[in-house]
Structures are given as structure tokens and as C-alpha cells.
Amino acid sequence: MKVIGSMGKPTEKTDISAKKTILKRIARNVSVSEGERAIEDIIRCIYRNQPISTKKIGQYVKLPLPIVSKVRTILEREGLLKRGERGAIFSKEGIDFVETQLGLKLKSDLKCPVCSGGNIVFDEKFEKILKRHENYAKLRPQVNTMIDQSFATPETAVKRACIMADRGDLEGKRVLFIGDDDLASIPTAMTKLCKEVVVLDIDERLLNLILEVSKKENLNIKTIHWDFKNELPKELHEKFDTVFTDPPYTLNGAVLFMSRGIEALGNDGVLYLAFSHKPVEEYIELQKSINNMNFLIYELIPGFNFYEGTEIIGNTTFLARLIGKNLKKIEVDFKKIYTGELKPTLRYYRCMKCEKIHEVGDKIKRIEELTCECGGKKFSMVKRLKVKENTELNNY
């Protein structure tokens, strides 16, 4: 080895280790599968954006709120973090710790303030679509968490239409939504770029709403009531150019919905996948499945999609634009599609009127069914508990 330059003292592992020890200790305490990286991400996010709320941290680092919350508590207990009026803020000792031990210096992000990473901006037409769509989004029924429903924000729905338009996947194309609890089909059809927009969903309430808006706005969206455990209707096979899906956040759910997409695309085509940021091992499994179907991950944007009222998953998911060639389906176990089937979860809610705690997930299946004895109908989640697993935090 010919070393040029002042590499006299070799790179030392010791001080990396010293730094990692602290982070490792916190990571173990919180039992987050991402380890020190997750803790460091949270600390860096606070340093650059302080004061910042737990929810915003969750969105930024793409981790479940209970984890963020627990890390915050530990850092507070160690005197590094304070609880300011507008959120988490480092103490003098905290600043010293992150700057000296972790070497942080950058006091703000360098992220694009215009597009937030999707590399799209709404022109006048899309701004108008957003205004119209916002009104319709208010008409959505209550979410059915049993089938992993959660509603993307109206802006996210329009961003989806916008990115598909920019990437050339709408103009003159037949577009299919494999499930559409986000109502993204509405802004998509509003662009008037597509040859056809078809929505399949298991929830008739949503299909009725989409159809109603479609008639009112003269969008000509077609809707079909469908359970994706069944193969798509033969008439839809090999008929589409572009598929959009935001499937249940299990590996099997993603593979099943993508396989239905492949039926619709035939040999080749483009599929947009919105999916939650999973722990590394699970996420790699998903990417392997994507490749095994002969989909290429052409573009992948972390944190593209925002949702209403699903703080538990850090509130964002990624968007991947997949290009398929010689596509082939993968068979999956139908029993493990929805997260409730995969990981039965007990959730605890506090009545916002009388503060009584209620359990949801066993006798009472859904929060929507819950009414407190005091008559209260508003609840805040206090805890989730994964049945048959020893961690209560990492069950998103």
C-alpha cells in the first residue's frame, strides 16, 4: 500500500466505537430494529429543525411515533433534550454532545423547498385540481382499519396524478387503480390525459363516492367492486398501461396487489407502488420480490406520500415507479395479507372525555365500534401491543 498524504495515524476504530456505544445503548433501550442509525437520525432531525414536534420527527425519520417518543424521553432524562413550548429542543449539554460526540454541524436541511423531493411542481391546472379535490376528499367515509385503510391527504393524491403525468404514464394511457382508498383516481381523471381510468376496490362505500364525483365532474371513471384475493376479471387482463397501488403494508399484501397489477398490465408496463418504510431486512425482501416479478425499481422517493390520522407509521410512505418487462406473478399466502392477520395487534385508547382506557383489537375489533360508558366518542391512542411478540413498539 502506497499511502500518499498525511495518513500518518491510521483511521482509528476507537472513537467511532465510543460514539456508537451511546447510540447503541439508547437503541437497545428502545428496541428499534434499525439500531443506532435510527437514534442518530432522530438526533440529527431535532438538531436541524429544533424546536420540532414528535409527529414531525416521525415524518422526517420515517419511524413509528412510539419509538421517536421513547428516544425523546431518554434524551430528556439524560439532560440532553428539553421539552420546549414548540417541541423538542437540545439543552446546552445536548448541543455539546451532538456537536462534539456526533460531529453534527449542519444547522438546517438542504432539501428542496419547492418540490420536497418528488421532482414535480403543480402548474395552474394541478393547483385547480387540488382545490376541487380537497372538497371531495372531505366526503370520505370513516377508515376501515381491518383492511389497512388509511387515507392519503388530498395533496398526496394530486401529487400522485402529477408525477404520473410528468413521467408520461397518463397521456393516452389506460390506468388502473388496484384499490383506491386514497381517491387518487379522481385527480388522475381530472387531468383529462388518460384514455381510461378504472378503479377496483373491496369497499363499496369508496366506489360509490368515486362514482358520484365522477358523474358530477364528468370524469368517466369506471369502478368495479373486487376482492383482490380473486384473480382480476378476465376482461381486464392485459388491458392497461399504468397501475397504481397502495396495498396493505405486509409483504404478502404488496406482492398480491402487484401480481393483480401484472394481470392488468400483461407482459410489460409501469406500476406505481406506495408502501411503508419497513425495517431494512423486510424492505430488502420486498425489493427482491419486486425484482423477481421482473419489475425494475426505476425511481424511488422516500416519504412521498402523507396520510391523515396514521401517526403510528410516521405518517409517510415511499413511492416507487416500477418498470416491468416480461412480467410474472408470484403466488402468496392469502391468510397474511392485512397487517391484522399477520400481527394481531391490541391497541389501547384513552377516552378524551373521562380518560378511561379501552382495549381494541380483540373483543372490540375496530376503534370505530368503540363508545365509552361515559358517552365519549373521541379517543386518543396510548399504546399498541403486538400479540405473540416481545416488542411492543416495532409493530407497524
Added chain:
Amino acid sequence: MKVIGSMGKPTEKTDISAKKTILKRIARNVSVSEGERAIEDIIRCIYRNQPISTKKIGQYVKLPLPIVSKVRTILEREGLLKRGERGAIFSKEGIDFVETQLGLKLKSDLKCPVCSGGNIVFDEKFEKILKRHENYAKLRPQVNTMIDQSFATPETAVKRACIMADRGDLEGKRVLFIGDDDLASIPTAMTKLCKEVVVLDIDERLLNLILEVSKKENLNIKTIHWDFKNELPKELHEKFDTVFTDPPYTLNGAVLFMSRGIEALGNDGVLYLAFSHKPVEEYIELQKSINNMNFLIYELIPGFNFYEGTEIIGNTTFLARLIGKNLKKIEVDFKKIYTGELKPTLRYYRCMKCEKIHEVGDKIKRIEELTCECGGKKFSMVKRLKVKENTELNNY
């Protein structure tokens, strides 16, 4: 199937087919492996950006220029496209064709004008870094195409430093460049965020330049002359947090350079990979290899990197941010690292003084060695021919 809505007439395959016939015919004519999708991309790009030069089209659609050029010629021959003063522009018949047959309507992109997709913007500090780096970039030696050198633009080098800074991969981190003909180590060290910046490269000319700049700017970059066919020096194993590589554009080249990165990272860490947009099948193979090393593709930005004087590959490559956990190396065939080894290529150059045509790639290995009998030293490439393969266009 319960169809709701006006889905009276079923989706017809016929008009998709009619449209595809024209595109397919052109695709066959050009023998581009991406098929109709590539032709459609070129047409859409021209429609939205006309008049536009062949080079700009190549950058936009991420296809080799000879393909773009051939498609342009065919479209011109069919009377659809005209050759305007400032580039390709559709004729009246052409506009009618793309709007009626292909259904194109969007007359401009919706891309972010601020960040062009990287979701980063230079603040004052990075603007200053760019200004300083631009001067140093001019000092680069001539490219050695035998080892697949091609120089990223100074702006690309600074964008790389900027995205690594924003994503939290520089602050307090040890950063290793596995090859750095792009000189990205210079703006990276100029951020003054890293704990250490080390560059390994096979080309001593580049290392000398980096070292010279490092001394002048007091950057403390360490350089090591290294051939990546050898395992990294033991002293560098498991010592780094972040690795950047823009390897030779072969699957083996990418896997070899990433494997060396894994030696430097140890069990986990972040690796940035710049690589050319390959045809779908080959690109999927690369993604499978990435996953098999236990790297997660966390973020993937097409067209992030721009290069000087490599119009043949459409002039851009993607940037992927890979997160590794329980990393493992993959062994590769050392004989197939550089594109010249994989696909011996004959290139033909025209002397810009006397117009004589010269062959490069067999007796004369590199254009740098060529001098015309007339004394001319400037040449323009006229043709590339892949040895033992029947297409001359798709050899990037």
C-alpha cells in the same frame, strides 16, 4: 364481476395495438432493447420540449445518442419531424400523430425547476464550494477510457457532496471514495463536515491532483493508489461510515467496487452508487446483486449525475443511496470489470483537419494515442462497433 359506472363497452385492446404497431415498427428498425417504450419516451420528450437538440433528448430519455439520432431520422423521413434551427420540432402531421394516435397533451414538464429531482438545493456555502471546485476541475488530466473514466461535471460533484450532507452521511463520518475520477472528494472535504475523507484510485494522475488541491485548501484528504482487483488494505477494513463509488459500467464492475465498499464499511453503513441506466433486464440483475449483498435501495434518483464529453451514454447516470445491514460481499470475475473487457469496441474517428477516418480499439487502443498523418490531433467520433455482436448501437 359487478361493474359500476359506464363500463358498457369493454376496454379494447385494438387501439392500444394500433398505436403500438407504429412504435414497434420504429423500435425494431432501431433495434433498441427497451422497445416501444424508448420510442414513446423520445417522442414525448420532443413534444414537451421542442425545439430540442439530440443531446438534450438523450439526457432526458437516458438513452444512447445514436439511438435518439436514428429515431429522429426515421421520424423525419416519415414527415412527422422537422429539423429546425434549434433542434427537432414536430411538423403539422407530426403534431396530429402524437396527439391523436399517442394521446399526448401535456405541452411542458411538471419537473421541479429548483432541484431537478435530487431534492437538494445549494445554500450559500455550497455555492461557494462550487465556485472554488470549478477551477480545480479544469486541472483534470485527459480521461483514460480504457478504465471507463469519464468526468462528472463540477456541479455534479458538488451535488453529490450536498446530497450526502443533507442525508446525514457526512457529519462526523469517515467517508471513502472507491475511485474518484470525478473529484467529488474535493467538494466533500470542502464541506468540513467529515471526520475523514479517503480516496482510493488506480490513476495516480488524479490522486496527485486531489492531493495538490487538498494541500492548497487544507482539506486533509488522504489518497491511496489502489487497484480494486485487490482486497482493500486491511487498515481500511470496517473503518468507514459512508462510501461513494461511480464504478465501471458493467455488472461485475459495480459488484466488485461495492464489495470493496463493504470491506470498508464492515457490517453496516451507507453506500452511494452512481451507475448508468441499463436496459431493463441488466438493470434488474444489478438490483438483485445489490439486495443480495444486503443493501437496501433506500432512494433512487434517475439522471442525477451529468458527465462531460460522454454523449454516448446519454450523459447521465442515476444515483442510489443504499443502506446496508449485515453486509456480505459477492465474488466476481475479474476479467469482466471494464466495458472494454466485456465488449471489445471498435470506434471510428474522423480527423477534424483532413477528414480521414481512423479505427481505435484494436491496434490503437485509445483515442488519446491517435495522431493523424496530416498532423491533426482533433477527432470526432463517427461510429462505434461492438465486436462479436450484431448491433452497433446498444453497446453502452
